[in-house]
Every structure is written in structure tokens, then in C-alpha cells.
């Protein structure tokens with residue numbers, strides 16, 4: 001773990017807070033509010049994967065916070081003076097994560113912005129922050145992914161990583177003509193990233209598929 005990252009002697013281990021984020025009362029009440037949306041499409045392996053990636057990062061961007069599970073995961077592993085800019089359009093769900101971020105002692109690392117991902121990225125870029133982020137995680141509305149990918153490529157430094165979640169969409173990406181909409185968009189983005197000379201990629205076949213794009 002990086003120097004300055006969550007001190008294991010001072011707090012319970014990060015997995016304690018991650019478990020809490022998955023099962024706390026707030027999340028349960030949110031699940032009642034959003035019956036048609038799975039609470040977390042995240043496996044234990046995905047959580048560990050994000051954590052390991054976080055170790056190399058001091059500045060991260062999150063598009064799509066929901067109740068803050070993966071934002072917490074990232075904040076737990078970056079150094080104490082690191083930052084995570086996290087955005088979501090749904091303030092109610094994003095606010096549910098805050099008590100756990102505070103309890104975990106990482107609240108000060110998270111800059112939560114209740115704004116569309118596109119606008120948040122535009123603001124970061126026009127604020128001169130291009131090339132200064134180590135890591136970006138894209139997990140918001142699927143039809144916006146291409147725009148977020150292009151802007152995140154500007155935002156991260158060379159050698160930085162963009163993680164793109166749900167690239168399989170339950171296997172529907174194999175049949176884009178049948179489903180159209182977000183499935184077609186994801187299919188097009190997968191094809192583009194596969195041939196994109198600006199990055200080298202790995203696709204992790206766990207959960208709903210995560211592509212890791214390393215900026216060259």
C-alpha cells in the first residue's frame with residue numbers, strides 16, 4: 001500500500017467499510033427506492049481489481065457514483081493527499097454513500113459533484129487539468145460512454161488507466177442490431193477501443209465485463 005494510504009493500524013481494514021457499503025441500512029433503503037435496478041453489479045473480484053488499480057493512482061475520476069461503493073474502494077487505496085472527483089446526476093443515491101466515506105476516514109479525498117459526467121469532465125479540462133489524472137472509472141449512462149471515454153483520455157496522463165464497466169451488457173453486445181440503443185453504442189465503443197492506437201487494452205471477463213485501457 002502507498003505511504004499515506006489508509007493506515008491499517010488506525011482504522012478497521014478497508015474490506016470492513018466495503019462490506020458496510022454493500023450492506024448498510026442506507027443501501028438497503030435505496031434498494032427499496034430502485035426496485036428495477038440491481039443494487040451492485042459488482043463482484044468481490046471487481047472490488048479487489050479496482051483497489052489494486054487504485055494503489056498506483058493519486059488522482060481519479062468517477063462517472064456514475066450511485067451509492068458510492070467503488071468510489072469508496074478507490075478512496076481507500078489512494079494516498080491521504082490523493083483525490084477522487086466523483087460525479088452523478090442522482091443526489092439522493094450519491095448521498096447514501098457519504099456516511100460510510102466519513103466512517104472510513106476518506107471523505108476528505110472525495111470531491112462529489114452532482115452534475116452530468118460530460119459537464120464535469122468539460123469543467124476539469126477547461127480548468128487546465130488535462131493529463132493530470134491517473135485513473136478514470138466510467139460507469140454512468142451507457143449512451144454517454146463514448147463521450148466520457150474521449151474526455152477521460154484527455155484527462156489522464158500517459159500510462160494512466162481508464163476502466164470501462166459493463167462492456168458486455170449481459171452478452172447483448174454480440175447482437176447489437178437486435179437491441180439497438182445503449183447496446184449498439186457499447187458495441188461501437190468496444191470496436192473502436194479495440195483498434196484505438198492511443199491505448200493498449202485488457203478486457204477482464206468478470207461480472208459484466210470491464211475493459212482497462214492504458215493510455216500510451
Ligand SMILES: C[S@@+](CC[C@H](N)C(=O)[O-])C[C@H]1O[C@@H](n2cnc3c(N)ncnc32)[C@H](O)[C@@H]1O
Pocket residue numbers: 040042063064065066067068069070071087088089090093115116117118139140141144
Ligand atoms: C450502475 S450505476 C453506478 C454504480 C457505481 N459505479 C458503484 O460502484 O456502485 C450508474 C450511475 O450513473 C448515474 N448516471 C446516469 N447518467 C449520468 C450522467 N449523465 N452523468 C453522471 N452520472 C450519471 C446514475 O444516476 C447511477 O447512479
